[in-house]
Amino acid sequence: MKVLITGGAGFLGRRLAAKLLEHGRLKGADGNEHSIDQIVLVDVVEAASFADSRIRQITGDISDPDFLTMLIDTATVSIFHLAAVVSGQAEADFELGMRINVDASVQLLELCRKAGHRPKLTFASSVAVYGGDLPAVVLDSTALTPQSSYGTQKAVIELFVNDYTRKGFIDGRVLRLPTICVRPGRPNAAASSFASGIIREPLNGEPAACPVSEQTRLWLLSPQTAIDAIFFGHELPSDALGANRNINLPGLTITVAEMVAALERVAGAQVAKRIRWEIDPRIERLVSTWPGELEAQRARSFGFPGDTDFDAVIRQHIEDQRRAPA
């Protein structure tokens, strides 16, 4: 079988590819395991090269229909659609967000429909689909009222993934990812970028600016658990999911103050003191519309993996960096 990962050069895409290579097989729409012959990583930039002949890296723009058409054939049994213009960027460049987050995603769905072999499609959505006047704890049944273009665009594709699944064009799964933390590497244009920055940079001996108040509540998931959850979501039988393909992944609810306290416990007061507060109203506005606490009842009933506590998440990040520095 052939697997396609969009956003394949991103850190989630690369980690997912590594996990799939290690595991070597995936469940197809028939429920049986098939060995993976090829993993196509597509992205606008080249990923660090993999020393594995099953990996094929392709660079291009997925909003170009001709390019996208090349990537999907009836051997493409499984697609992980991770590519996105991130929240801060989609807010700043409306047209770019619509082109990549909506148009390219719809084209991907259309190619699946026209190919006619009902591929599995695992779509990485986001907590940003929630927003506005939310209950204290967001339930799986809470209406989506996103307060960002990124959240809107993700919510739109969620609806299509559900309808294309209902129509039998794909076997879709929508995984709403919490904010991933601690994300390795450098800051990006996501409004949530600081959540990793205030842990990662101080651990590297660098100062970090926190653009939101200490009381801000976040809903977090570690990179390792995110990959495990994406894999788990893919392997769930179609029947178990039923008509509703949306799953809020189980995250950790934590305030920025609690994150800083955890950093101090794990790495010491000197490290935690490298964080300074520089409130950025633009970022605070976006982040404050996201829910800080979600019940994630459906995900728990399916048995999705979750993180136990934030101290362990920081320790895991330190361990990851020791083994493979970003």
Added chain:
Amino acid sequence: MKVLITGGAGFLGRRLAAKLLEHGRLKGADGNEHSIDQIVLVDVVEAASFADSRIRQITGDISDPDFLTMLIDTATVSIFHLAAVVSGQAEADFELGMRINVDASVQLLELCRKAGHRPKLTFASSVAVYGGDLPAVVLDSTALTPQSSYGTQKAVIELFVNDYTRKGFIDGRVLRLPTICVRPGRPNAAASSFASGIIREPLNGEPAACPVSEQTRLWLLSPQTAIDAIFFGHELPSDALGANRNINLPGLTITVAEMVAALERVAGAQVAKRIRWEIDPRIERLVSTWPGELEAQRARSFGFPGDTDFDAVIRQHIEDQRRAPA
């Protein structure tokens, strides 16, 4: 000011135009009333002609960007977007539904954004955005899990209307219409077409087939109240609506058996006996996924008009037919 009504040849479009002609003015985005200089009715077919020089009828395909571009300029202060491929047709012809209900609507929003004058846009959405595993009473905060392509496509445009409003590109209002009953004229491809047929045809001395069981609950709104509600929704100040532009209009919750009993009370047993049951699983499947009861708390708090009882709705239909037979 210039008003554009898409689906302007449809029965709601024509009635809305008649109401606007009679009223003569509309509130602009500035909150002040402006007199209506022109109402452009656009549709794929020609409407019955209006004896009013303010009406301009244009025939064409709104999914053609060049055609749509002609229809909108900075004088177009208000747009009522009623055009749609109806539920049964969007389910049978997936590509057509996507082209009209999604692509054309997005192009309309994009033209508004590019025109740059922040027109008011009143979007006719539908109870079909709800579906699947619903609570006994649907609240304004219930998540959208449509179980039809029509409902999905309406839900997608709702999200965009909200985001385009948040970004300041339009001043949008989403009015989720209950099933309109009694709709004059002939049956159409909407899965809900029978709801009008089982009242209208017996009153005309004709037999009518009911494709769903007597226990089926429907959520209904009369044509007159629908027009009043669309007008009312347009005139609401932008500030009153706030960030959430979606409004479930207040409908009547009623079973098919109760509808038949009302017909018998108003028109006699002989008329009601003209209904026969011919269960159509395709229609029953679609209709049964729609909620039969909605709280419509927001609409009531704004003071939207509603119908009092179904007997009055039937009497209104009889009166309408007497004055202007379809």
